[in-house]
Amino acid sequence: MSDGAVQALIDELAERLQRSVVIDDPRVRLLYASPHYGDEDQVRTRAVLQRNAGKAAIGHVLAQGVAHWTSAGVIPAAPEIGMHARVCVPIRWRAELIALLLVVDAGGTMTTSELGMIGSVGEELAALMIGEHEASIDPERREREAAVGDLFDSEGAVRRGAIRTLAAGVDSRVFDHVRAVELDVRGGRETSPSHVAAALRHAVETPDAALALAMILPVVRERSATVVVASRQPIADSAVDRYGERLIKEVRDLAAGRFDASVGVGSQVAGLEQVWSSGKQARLACRAAASVVPDAVVNWTSLGVHALLLRLPSAEIESETLPDEIQRLLAVDKDGRLVETLRAFLDHAGDVPTTAEALHIHRTTLYYRLERIATLADLDLGSGETRLVLHMSLRVMDMIARGFRQ
Structure with missing residues (x-):
C-alpha cells in the first residue's frame, strides 16, 4: 500500500464534497489532510501546520466515544477552542479501529448522499490502510x-x-x-x-x-x-x-x-x-x-x-467500628469543639503552648477544654496508649469523611 493511494482518495473526496477532509489515527493524531476548501477552523489549521490538533481538540473528539462508533456520526462544534462540527466515519478492519475519517461540516449542511459517499470512501480506505496499521505496531x-x-x-x-x-x-x-x-x-x-x-x-x-x-x-x-x-x-x-x-x-x-x-x-x-x-x-x-x-x-x-x-479493608472503616474511647467523646461533643481541640493537641504531640497558638486560644482555655474531654468522656489523656487510640481514631474518621474506598 502506498501513502499516495490514500492521499489521492481523500483529495478526490474533498474535491467532490468541496469540504476539508483529514484522516486521524485512533488517538486523533493527523495522518493525512486534503487541501483547504474555505471551511478550515483553528483546530484544522493547527493540525495541518503543527501535525497536532491540540489537547483540547483531541479530548473533545475522544469524549464523543468515536472509538466505539460503527457508522458515521457528528462531532459537535466546540467554539471555545475554535472547532467547527465534523462528520466522523470510523475506519475499521475486521471490527478493529485503525483510523478516523473526518470531514468539516461547519454549517451542518451535510446531505444524505454526501454521507453515503463518505461512508463508501471509509470502506475503501480500510482495505488500503490495514497494511500501514499493522506495520505501525512495534x-x-x-x-x-x-x-x-x-x-x-x-x-x-x-x-x-x-x-x-x-x-x-x-x-x-x-x-x-x-x-x-x-x-x-x-x-x-x-x-x-x-x-x-x-x-x-x-x-x-x-x-x-x-x-x-x-x-x-x-x-x-x-x-x-x-x-x-x-x-x-x-x-x-x-x-x-x-x-x-x-x-x-x-x-x-x-x-x-x-x-x-x-x-x-x-x-x-x-x-x-x-x-x-x-x-x-x-x-x-x-x-x-x-x-x-x-x-x-x-x-x-x-x-x-x-x-x-490504607491496608485496612474499606468495608471495615465505618463510624460504628471506631474504638470506644472516641465514641464516648463524640457522644458528649455536640458542637465538635472538643474533637477539634483534641486533634490539635495530639497533632502537636501534647505540647500545650504550640496547641494553644494553633487554635488561637489562651492556654487557660486549652487546659479547661482538655479537662472537659477527660471528665466528660472518661479519658486519661496522660496515657500514651489512650492518646494513640484517639489519634488513630481521628485519622480513621478523616478517611470516612473523605469516602475512602478500596
Missing part, C-alpha cells in the same frame, strides 16, 4: 511494556523473566536507582475506555524535563498506568513529584472534563529486583490521593500513619 515496544507489567507480578519467576527482558543490551548502572509511579483515573465510568486509555498513554509517553536523564518505562492498563523511573543517580522526591503533577495535567488536558487522575509515588529502591515493593507503595499512595489526603500527587514517604491505615 513488537519490541509491546514486549517491553508487557515486561514492565510483569515486574509487579506476584510470582518471582515472572519478575525475573521481566528483568532479563528489560536489562538486555542496557547498561545495568541505569537501574541503580529505581522508583515506581502509579497513575490512576478517577471518575468517568461512563466514558469510553479508549478515551481513558488514550489520555493515559498520552501522559506517560510525553517527555518530561524533570526526569530528562532518567529511563522511563511505562505500562498502560484500562484505567491506570504504572511508570518505572530508573536512573544512575538518585531520583529526588521533588523531581518525581513534579513528574506526577505533569502526568495529571496531561491526563486532564485530554479528559475534556470527563474524568480526573491521581498519582502515587513509591520509595526509591536499588535495582529492578526491588521495584515491585516500590510499586506496592505507589499503589497505596495513589489510593490515598484518591480518597484519604487532599493532594492529587502523594509520595509514599509522606504518608505517615496512613501507610498502615
Whole structure:
C-alpha cells in the first residue's frame, strides 16, 4: 500500500464534497489532510501546520466515544477552542479501529448522499490502510511494556523473566536507582475506555524535563498506568513529584472534563529486583490521593500513619467500628469543639503552648477544654496508649469523611 493511494482518495473526496477532509489515527493524531476548501477552523489549521490538533481538540473528539462508533456520526462544534462540527466515519478492519475519517461540516449542511459517499470512501480506505496499521505496531515496544507489567507480578519467576527482558543490551548502572509511579483515573465510568486509555498513554509517553536523564518505562492498563523511573543517580522526591503533577495535567488536558487522575509515588529502591515493593507503595499512595489526603500527587514517604491505615479493608472503616474511647467523646461533643481541640493537641504531640497558638486560644482555655474531654468522656489523656487510640481514631474518621474506598 502506498501513502499516495490514500492521499489521492481523500483529495478526490474533498474535491467532490468541496469540504476539508483529514484522516486521524485512533488517538486523533493527523495522518493525512486534503487541501483547504474555505471551511478550515483553528483546530484544522493547527493540525495541518503543527501535525497536532491540540489537547483540547483531541479530548473533545475522544469524549464523543468515536472509538466505539460503527457508522458515521457528528462531532459537535466546540467554539471555545475554535472547532467547527465534523462528520466522523470510523475506519475499521475486521471490527478493529485503525483510523478516523473526518470531514468539516461547519454549517451542518451535510446531505444524505454526501454521507453515503463518505461512508463508501471509509470502506475503501480500510482495505488500503490495514497494511500501514499493522506495520505501525512495534513488537519490541509491546514486549517491553508487557515486561514492565510483569515486574509487579506476584510470582518471582515472572519478575525475573521481566528483568532479563528489560536489562538486555542496557547498561545495568541505569537501574541503580529505581522508583515506581502509579497513575490512576478517577471518575468517568461512563466514558469510553479508549478515551481513558488514550489520555493515559498520552501522559506517560510525553517527555518530561524533570526526569530528562532518567529511563522511563511505562505500562498502560484500562484505567491506570504504572511508570518505572530508573536512573544512575538518585531520583529526588521533588523531581518525581513534579513528574506526577505533569502526568495529571496531561491526563486532564485530554479528559475534556470527563474524568480526573491521581498519582502515587513509591520509595526509591536499588535495582529492578526491588521495584515491585516500590510499586506496592505507589499503589497505596495513589489510593490515598484518591480518597484519604487532599493532594492529587502523594509520595509514599509522606504518608505517615496512613501507610498502615490504607491496608485496612474499606468495608471495615465505618463510624460504628471506631474504638470506644472516641465514641464516648463524640457522644458528649455536640458542637465538635472538643474533637477539634483534641486533634490539635495530639497533632502537636501534647505540647500545650504550640496547641494553644494553633487554635488561637489562651492556654487557660486549652487546659479547661482538655479537662472537659477527660471528665466528660472518661479519658486519661496522660496515657500514651489512650492518646494513640484517639489519634488513630481521628485519622480513621478523616478517611470516612473523605469516602475512602478500596
